[in-house]
Amino acid sequence: MTALERAIARPDPVRDFGSRSPLHGLDRRSVGFVDVLAQSVAAVAPAAAATTVVLLVAGISPSATVLSILLAGVLSFLVARTITQFARRFAVAGSTYTYTARGLGAGAGLASGAAILVGYGAIAMFALFGGAYYLTFLLGEIFPGTSGPVVTAFVLLAEAGFVALVLVRGIRVSSRIALVVEVISVTLIVVMLIILLVQIGPIDPAVLVPAVGEWSPAAIAAGSVIALTAFVGFESSATLGVEARSPLRTVPRAIVWTVILSGGLYLVASVAQVAGFAAMGENLAESASPINELAAAYGMGGWAILADAGIAASFLACAIGSTTALTRVLFTMGRDGVLPRVAGRTHRRFGTPIGAIWLSLPVITIAPLLLTVAGIEIRDAMHVTIALGGVGYIVAYILVCVSAPVFLRRIGELTLSAAVVAGVSAIALTGALIAFLVVDAASGSLAIWIVLFVALVAGVIITMRIRDDRRSLDGIGAYDEPVASQVLGGVARDGRATDD
Secondary structure (H helix, E strand, O other): OOHHHHHHHOOOOEEEEEOOOOOEOEOOOOEOHHHHHHHHHHHHOHHHHHHHHHHHHHHHOHHHHHHHHHHHHHHHHHHHHHHHHHHOOOOOOOHHHHHHHHHHOHHHHHHHHHHHHHHHHHHHHHHHHHHHHHHHHHHHHHOOOOOOHHHHHHHHHHHHHHHHHHHHHOHHHHHHHHHHHHHHHHHHHHHHHHHHHHHHOOOOHHHHOOOOOOOOHHHHHHHHHHHHOOOOOHHHHHHHOOOEOOHHHHHHHHHHHHHHHHHHHHHHHHHHHHHHHHHHOOOHHHOOOHHHHHHHHOOOHHHHHHHHHHHHHHHHHHHHHHHHHHHHHHHHHHHHOOOOHHHHOOOOOOOOOHHHHHHHHHHHHHHHHHHHHOOOOHHHHHHHHHHHHHHHHHHHHHHHHHHHHHHHHHOOOOOHHHHHHHHHHHHHHHHHHHHHHHHHHHOOOOHHHHHHHHHHHHHHHHHHHHHHOHHHHOOOOOOOOOEHHHOOOEEEOOOOOOOO
16 A cells, blocks of 8 residues: 555544534535526626616716726626635635625625625516516517506516525526526527617717717716616626535636626627617617617517517526525625524525525515505616615625725735726726716606615614624624535544534
8 A cells, every 4th residue: 555545545634624614504516617607697687788778878878878888897897807806715605795804804894795785685676677577568568458567566476486486496496597598588689689780780980989078977987887787796606605616716707707798798789779779860768668669660570579578587587696696695694693593594405595585585575566566667666776786786896896905915915916906996986886876866866865775774784783792793704614524534623524
């Protein structure tokens, strides 16, 4: 027997590992790169965003819609590169909450956690609204007269029930359903956009790039923030660090590729819609459904119905992806002791965060139902939820960008390029956020007041939580750790090598 064989057969005991991970209970190492990528893509919902967010951007920055989306894509890429600084070093389920806590401590971690929860939750509501909007639109086409708050409420309940079923069954089910839906939806949208661009013919660059004097920096900044909401959620694969195989490799790749693929689709979609409406001599910002109107104008009515079905399905995938990420952050907070212990419970059979699922689903279902029953127009509700969600995401991104250089310096791995990318991202995000809030307030929207109210409530809760028990919060930001049974010669601290 060689020395290597003896070492393997009778390894020296290693006692510095636990018998189970701090995030035990989830279905560890169960999904590969495709599933992890599907999670981020589902949360972004590129097929839905490509046809709805472009319209929202046009409403705020009509002369610089394409430029706003391009700037948002570049900024999202920089933020993605910063987030991967964490994702390459440890596996988490808490996304930016855990990353910020590890870099800046408990206070900033709680602020980031509150912001990303608002982001995931509000975008999940936005997605439910979007799915209901397009599904009721389709029902109205098939069964004329089928519309109104009652029908919308019924569709919302059906969507929420489906989301709940998928979430409970596990990440492999949810990610693969989302992947199939998005592949079909994106394929339909891309084919339709290409046909539209061919029929539109040569495009005047002046239509896409505004001339000097036709735009204002504030409008482009506000438009870029709205465009940024088309990308938010790209980091949600970071909530699958426990469940992913080779998470230090697959999660960073999924984050970056989600931004690249989504950005390419958004640019094509924005060019087609801006150029198409310009050729028709109509205002894109005043359209109720740009894709439908373009399809009708260019003799593609049949494609419009297929596109509507694909967009509705993409919204549903977004609701699944956003809620999946939401429950993982709640789960981590439950394990950290920030939230009640029930939030950290997992399903014994499916390995899903069942406690967090039952805590979150009623909120993201009841709020849209109340708005619908109150008679709020669904597009107005979508504007409020996407504004609230976008602000939540951006605040979380700012905090994680500030946190990254601090964290890297602490572990002795800070580089100039990493510091510059993180710093530029934080400054650009802050400036764009301020510009958006100013422009949105000037437009008379209620979204700004809802954002401020939510921020005030979150600030009060965080302050009280820190004041009541600061010591117990010092160690928040749990991440997945190797267990004794995974290490050659591993012996748990209690003397047992136990599987997680």
